[in-house]
Amino acid sequence: SAVISQKPSRDICQRGTSLTIQCQVDSQVTMMFWYRQQPGQSLTLIATANQGSEATYESGFVIDKFPISRPNLTFSTLTVSNMSPEDSSIYLCSIDRDGYTFGSGTRLTVV
Amino acid sequence: QQQVKQSPQSLIVQKGGISIINCAYENTAFDYFPWYQQFPGKGPALLIAIRPDVSEKKEGRFTISFNKSAKQFSLHIMDSQPGDSATYFCAASGGTGGFKTIFGAGTRLFVKA
Numbered sequence: 001s002a003v004i005s006q007k008p009s010r011d012i013c014q015r016g017t018s019l020t021i022q023c024q025v026d027s028q029v030t031m032m033f034w035y036r037q038q039p040g041q042s043l044t045l046i047a048t049a050n051q052g053s054e055a056t057y058e059s060g061f062v063i064d065k066f067p068i069s070r071p072n073l074t075f076s077t078l079t080v081s082n083m084s085p086e087d088s089s090i091y092l093c094s095i096d097r098d099g100y101t102f103g104s105g106t107r108l109t110v111v
Numbered sequence: 112q113q114q115v116k117q118s119p120q121s122l123i124v125q126k127g128g129i130s131i132i133n134c135a136y137e138n139t140a141f142d143y144f145p146w147y148q149q150f151p152g153k154g155p156a157l158l159i160a161i162r163p164d165v166s167e168k169k170e171g172r173f174t175i176s177f178n179k180s181a182k183q184f185s186l187h188i189m190d191s192q193p194g195d196s197a198t199y200f201c202a203a204s205g206g207t208g209g210f211k212t213i214f215g216a217g218t219r220l221f222v223k224a
Contacts, residue, residue, distance in 0.1 A: 004154075006154075041216070041217070042200060042214045042215065042216045042217050043155070043200070043214045045211065045212075048211075092154050092155075094154075096212070098160075099143075099145045099157040099160050100145070100147070100155070100157060100202075100212060101156075101157070102154030102155050102156070103154050104152075104153055104154045105152075105153070105154045107152075
């Protein structure tokens with residue numbers, strides 16, 4: 001199965017700043033997915049990232065707040081912009097290959 | 112119509128007992144039903160999955176039971192061990208939902224030694 005490396009694993013950030021999360025897959029994939037998991041909650045899809053096209057965002061998530069890059073078939077970044085404490089959460093990237101494989105997540109705390 | 116309802120929210124089981132987690136879905140077009148296991152500080156990991164053409168799938172101590180007419184599926188963990196203590200998510204995807212996976216709310220399982 002594919003291996004996904006996600007970094008940073010955790011960060012504490014000041015409100016109003018931005019954080020970019022990186023996700024590297026050890027094989028080429030067409031679609032990569034970004035999820036948010038608030039403490040003790042389920043997973044909510046933020047957006048789907050296809051290489052060579054704009055990401056597709058789910059209801060409630062906008063590109064200005066969560067810009068995504070997908071420069072090639074093995075890499076993607078998610079930026080959490082102009083952060084507020086409500087953005088404190090775990091962010092996960094994943095791929096779908098006969099079931100999802102997830103990165104280990106980025107635990108973000110905004111103070 | 113895209114929801115997946117999961118119960119119970121939390122579960123405490125004695126070592127050696129059977130853990131049972133239930134999920135119900137609404138969209139009859141879903142055609143793939145995975146279960147994920149998540150340990151603290153880790154991303155979810157695929158545990159076992161089933162498609163609606165079978166009523167049961169077993170992998171080691173883990174079994175999925177699937178009832179297509181009732182639109183329900185469940186995870187059974189036989190001989191539960193303390194190492195099984197984790198959060199479990201059911202999910203559904205496919206059909207008119209396309210590639211999107213809808214996750215249940217999660218069940219926190221604690222297996223007492």
